[in-house]
Amino acid sequence: TGWAMETRVYAEDPFREFLPSTGRLVRYQPPEESDTVRVDTGVFEGGEISMFYDPMVAKLITYGENRDQAIGEMRRALDAYYIRGISHNIPFLAAVMANKRFQDGNITTNFIAEEYPDGFSADDLPNDDPSTLIVVAAYLNQRLAERNAGITGQVSDHPLEVAESWVAVCGDEYTPFDIEFDGVNGDYIVAIGDRSYGVVSDWKIGDPMFVGEIDGAPVCVQIDLEGVGYRLSANGIQRSFKVMLPRVAELQKLMPFKAPPDMSNFLLSPMPGLLVKVSVEEGQTVQPGEELCILEAMKMENVLKCESKGVVKKIHAEQGANLSVDAIIIEFEKDE
Numbered sequence: 093t094g095w096a097m098e099t100r101v102y103a104e105d106p107f108r109e110f111l112p113s114t115g116r117l118v119r120y121q122p123p124e125e126s127d128t129v130r131v132d133t134g135v136f137e138g139g140e141i142s143m144f145y146d147p148m149v150a151k152l153i154t155y156g157e158n159r160d161q162a163i164g165e166m167r168r169a170l171d172a173y174y175i176r177g178i179s180h181n182i183p184f185l186a187a188v189m190a191n192k193r194f195q196d197g198n199i200t201t202n203f204i205a206e207e208y209p210d211g212f213s214a215d216d217l218p219n220d221d222p223s224t225l226i227v228v229a230a231y232l233n234q235r236l237a238e239r240n241a242g243i244t245g246q247v248s249d250h251p252l253e254v255a256e257s258w259v260a261v262c263g264d265e266y267t268p269f270d271i272e273f274d275g276v277n278g279d280y281i282v283a284i285g286d287r288s289y290g291v292v293s294d295w296k297i298g299d300p301m302f303v304g305e306i307d308g309a310p311v312c313v314q315i316d317l318e319g320v321g322y323r324l325s326a327n328g329i330q331r332s333f334k335v336m337l338p339r340v341a342e343l344q345k346l347m348p349f350k351a352p353p354d355m356s357n358f359l360l361s362p363m364p365g366l367l368v369k370v371s372v373e374e375g376q377t378v379q380p381g382e383e384l385c386i387l388e389a390m391k392m393e394n395v396l397k398c399e400s401k402g403v404v405k406k407i408h409a410e411q412g413a414n415l416s417v418d419a420i421i422i423e424f425e426k427d428e
Contacts, residue, residue: 094158095162097154097155098152101151101180103141103147106212107213112147113141113178113180114141114389115178115364116178117175117177120176120177121137122174123169129152129153129154131151132150133150135150143390149180152170152173167186170182171327172303174300174314179417183328187212190327190328224306224311224313230260230280230335233258233335235295255337256270259341260333261333261335268338290307290308301314312326313325313326318332357423357425358422359385359424360418360421361417363389364414365394367415368386369386370407370409371385372385373404375404377402377403378398378404380399384421402424403424406423407423
C-alpha cells in the first residue's frame, strides 16, 4: 500500500524548449537508493550521451505512505541527483513537484500546457525560501576561510583572524550577513537582517554536495566552484554567489559592467547535432520562413528557418560538421 512517484531524467534543456543535450557525463552521482528511492539507469560517470540515441538518463522512483510523502521524497532525490557535463530536465521536474496544483492531484493531460503556456523558464522555478542558498553560501565561505586561516603561513605574533561579517553577492543583489560558530550546539549561526539560521552539517571541503539541516529542516544543495565564488543548485534553482568582506563589496559595486557581445546577426546552433544540410549560399538574400539549414539530433531532423529578411554574409559551418550548442552556423550582413 502507499504511493509511488516516477520521474524520467532526460538529457534535455528545459530552458531551450527541451532540445536534446549531448556530451560526456563529467560527473554522475545519482541519489542513494533506499526503501523509498529507486534509480533505474544505464549510464555512468565518464560515459557519453550520444546524438544517435534516446536521451533518457534514468527513471527515478520514490515511495511514500501517501502522495505528499512520495512527492517529498522525490523533491529530495532530485536535489541529490548530481549531473555535470550535459544539460538535463531536473529543474523542470523540480518545478512540477513544487507546483501546488500538482501536489493536490488536480491535474489533467493538459497540465503542462496550462501551467507553462509560454514554455518553461527560470521564473517558473520554486523558491520556498530565498535565504536558503545565501545561508549555505555563508556556511561554505566560513568553512573555507577557517581552513585557509589554519594553513596559511603566519607570523607567530600576528595570527590570521577570520571575519564574522560578510556580504553575499548574487548578480545585483548584495546581502550582508554575520556568521559565528556555536560551540555549545556545534553548529553555525547565520544572521541575515533580523533573522537567524542554525546550520548543522558534516560537509567536508571538496564535497560536491552540502547535506545538512537549516533550522532543523533537511537541506541538500549541489556545489560547483566558480572562480572565487560558488554556483549552488537546489530545487532546480541555480544561483551564483561571491562572498566578500563589506569593503570589497562596496568597491565591487563601482566596477564597470561588461556588456555581452551582440550575436543578433548570427544563426547559432540551438542544440548539439549533425549539420546534414546547408540550404543557402553566401551573398544570398533570404526571406522570413525560408529554410537555412537542417540539423540532426537524437534521430530527428530539425529545420532552422529565417526569422527576418537578410543577406547571408558568411557560412561558418560545413555540411557534415558536428556542432555544439551555440556554435556559429551562418553570419548575416548587419542592417545599416
